[in-house]
Amino acid sequence: MTHTTVHHIVPRSRESDGQTVRLPGKFHKSWHDVFGNLYGDECVRFIELLNVQLRRRKRITNNDLHRLREKVKDK
Numbered sequence: 001m002t003h004t005t006v007h008h009i010v011p012r013s014r015e016s017d018g019q020t021v022r023l024p025g026k027f028h029k030s031w032h033d034v035f036g037n038l039y040g041d042e043c044v045r046f047i048e049l050l051n052v053q054l055r056r057r058k059r060i061t062n063n064d065l066h067r068l069r070e071k072v073k074d075k
């Protein structure tokens, strides 16, 4: 059986309503490595903006990724 961990649909750091889903552990860690505490349409916007950056730039740093995540947040 796959090891699962609890994921908050709306992150706890962003006033979660308590709704959770269990995800495979490795997938869950990878999700947060990529998306941090983004959720919903913010993740889609992050991928769209990142895709533009991938085409324009030779190098993308962790700071660049952080700025992109902050840019797409609905707040």
Ligand SMILES: [Zn+2]
Pocket (backbone or CB within 6 Å): 006, 007, 008, 028, 032
């Ligand atoms: Zn999670």
